Amino acid sequence: MITAMKFGGTSVGSAEALDRVSKIIINTEGDKVVVVSAMSGITSFLVGVVDNPLTDPDGIVEQFRFKHLQAAEELLSGELLDEFMEEFEKRLAKFDEAIRGDRSDPYYQDTVVSQGERFSSLILAYVLKSKGTEARALCSEDAGIIAEGHPLSGSADLLKTASGMTMKVKPLIAMEVVPIITGFYGVNKDGKPLTFGRGGSDYSAAVVANAIDADVLEIWTDVDGFMSADPRIVPNAIKIEEMNFGEAAELAYFGAKVLHPRTIEPVRLKNIPLKVKNSFRPEEPGTLIHHLRRSKDELLRSVAAKTDLSIITISSAEIAFRPAMVARLIEKIADIDVIIYSISTSLSTVAFLVHNNDVTATLKQLNGLNGGEIERIDVKNDVALICAVGDDLIGKTGVSGEIFGAVKEANTNVEMISEGASDVSLNFVVPMSRVVDVVKVLHDRFIGVTQ
Numbered sequence: 001m002i003t004a005m006k007f008g009g010t011s012v013g014s015a016e017a018l019d020r021v022s023k024i025i026i027n028t029e030g031d032k033v034v035v036v037s038a039m040s041g042i043t044s045f046l047v048g049v050v051d052n053p054l055t056d057p058d059g060i061v062e063q064f065r066f067k068h069l070q071a072a073e074e075l076l077s078g079e080l081l082d083e084f085m086e087e088f089e090k091r092l093a094k095f096d097e098a099i100r101g102d103r104s105d106p107y108y109q110d111t112v113v114s115q116g117e118r119f120s121s122l123i124l125a126y127v128l129k130s131k132g133t134e135a136r137a138l139c140s141e142d143a144g145i146i147a148e149g150h151p152l153s154g155s156a157d158l159l160k161t162a163s164g165m166t167m168k169v170k171p172l173i174a175m176e177v178v179p180i181i182t183g184f185y186g187v188n189k190d191g192k193p194l195t196f197g198r199g200g201s202d203y204s205a206a207v208v209a210n211a212i213d214a215d216v217l218e219i220w221t222d223v224d225g226f227m228s229a230d231p232r233i234v235p236n237a238i239k240i241e242e243m244n245f246g247e248a249a250e251l252a253y254f255g256a257k258v259l260h261p262r263t264i265e266p267v268r269l270k271n272i273p274l275k276v277k278n279s280f281r282p283e284e285p286g287t288l289i290h291h292l293r294r295s296k297d298e299l300l301r302s303v304a305a306k307t308d309l310s311i312i313t314i315s316s317a318e319i320a321f322r323p324a325m326v327a328r329l330i331e332k333i334a335d336i337d338v339i340i341y342s343i344s345t346s347l348s349t350v351a352f353l354v355h356n357n358d359v360t361a362t363l364k365q366l367n368g369l370n371g372g373e374i375e376r377i378d379v380k381n382d383v384a385l386i387c388a389v390g391d392d393l394i395g396k397t398g399v400s401g402e403i404f405g406a407v408k409e410a411n412t413n414v415e416m417i418s419e420g421a422s423d424v425s426l427n428f429v430v431p432m433s434r435v436v437d438v439v440k441v442l443h444d445r446f447i448g449v450t451q
């Protein structure tokens with residue numbers, strides 16, 4: 001039995017939390033491999049470093065050192081602390097070098113924002129050692145996590161990672177050493193760090209589970225499991241006991257922050273069950289995500305929202321009769337790797353849903369195509385995509401009517417609809433300013449009573 005375990009930022013965010021997590025690891029039977037996020041607040045701090053002029057690098061290093069040492073010194077002592085400090089200072093020297101690096105280097109940001117995981121993994125490995133469990137902190141470079149793609153939006157190469165980890169990580173597991181691996185990034189073919197996007201440690205953990213053929217992946221976080229809505233929006237959201245891969249994948253992709261959008265695929269490929277659990281209440285059973293689920297026949301199980309999107313509408317006479325033109329539009333957008341969250345067509349328009357940040361680049365691409373064929377392009381910024389997941393939403397008669405009836409009750413105009421593309425979810429677009437109300441009304445009406 002081999003368990004892959006991932007601990008998120010709040011789960012490793014303080015000495016107390018690290019102590020709790022080390023006990024969870026020790027109490028887990030069989031072989032295990034661990035993936036960690038940076039301590040909470042650290043990655044956002046590092047994003048601040050890359051987004052602002054570097055006026056006080058010494059101050060940054062000091063702040064960074066303080067936050068980590070505060071936790072480590074509470075948990076370690078004697079020779080082990082000395083040994084830890086030696087490693088810590090080496091990594092801190094690299095951190096210092098990284099933040100002062102060449103800002104025009106395309107990998108500068110990835111190098112800096114991925115630093116937090118290098119420190120949380122080191123502390124956790126030493127905390128385990130202090131409790132008599134053999135552990136080894138491994139950076140993605142040492143663990144063989146191979147990535148490809150553009151800076152700040154890498155993807156793992158599953159095959160290369162599997163062969164890298166077979167050489168570098170499996171021997172440790174065989175010697176009963178617990179590998180503690182940095183989440184959030186892999187390295188490309190030139191050895192440069194590539195991050196997987198914010199929240200990317202969940203994806204790293206799924207990639208690791210895939211690579212070592214884990215029997216189960218446990219994502220340990222700060223809530224009791226995957227819930228019927230974001231508990232920060234809907235305080236009485238209900239924990240879901242069981243979901244299938246498809247449902248969880250749709251919700252994660254469309255905004256349920258509890259899992260990084262790409263977490264499901266690497267485990268689904270190898271049919272590895274995934275559990276979402278609370279590191280603050282390890283006795284709670286959490287949510288089990290796997291290939292099937294007993295049907296409970298609820299209308300809605302969970303609602304998520306992807307915010308900060310824009311609708312780009314292209315008008316052109318009888319575009320519906322010119323499929324080659326529609327293909328060209330999509331190709332142009334794909335050329336710059338912009339994700340299209342939804343597409344909708346009519347006789348003379350095609351509408352694309354993209355992230356607000358991608359609008360300028362998308363318009364530039366589309367304008368490049370304009371040989372008089374495009375009559376007009378309209379942009380509507382600041383919309384959100386609501387993703388409603390339920391049992392056989394599409395098959396049941398009248399379900400969408402009921403859902404849109406509730407949206408109307410929230411005095412909200414639906415801007416775009418995607419129905420039938422997935423058999424587990426119904427997606428529609430509303431103005432950003434209405435998101436919270438719509439999620440609350442849907443939850444209230446179909447899942448539980450909002451306080």
Ligand code: ADP
Pocket residue numbers: 007008009010011037199220221222223225226227228229230231232255256257258259302
């Ligand atoms: P971690 O640091 O462990 O990765 P995150 O903050 O990334 O934790 O994700 C956990 C948070 O996701 C929860 O605290 C919760 O606020 C939020 N969240 C959003 N949608 C959901 C949902 N459907 N179920 C559970 N949590 C959700």
Ligand code: ASP
Pocket residue numbers: 008009037038043044116183184197198199200201202
């Ligand atoms: N530390 C990274 C972030 O905050 C990755 C993660 O926590 O999953 O985005």
Ligand code: MG
Pocket residue numbers: 008199202257258259260
């Ligand atoms: Mg997360």
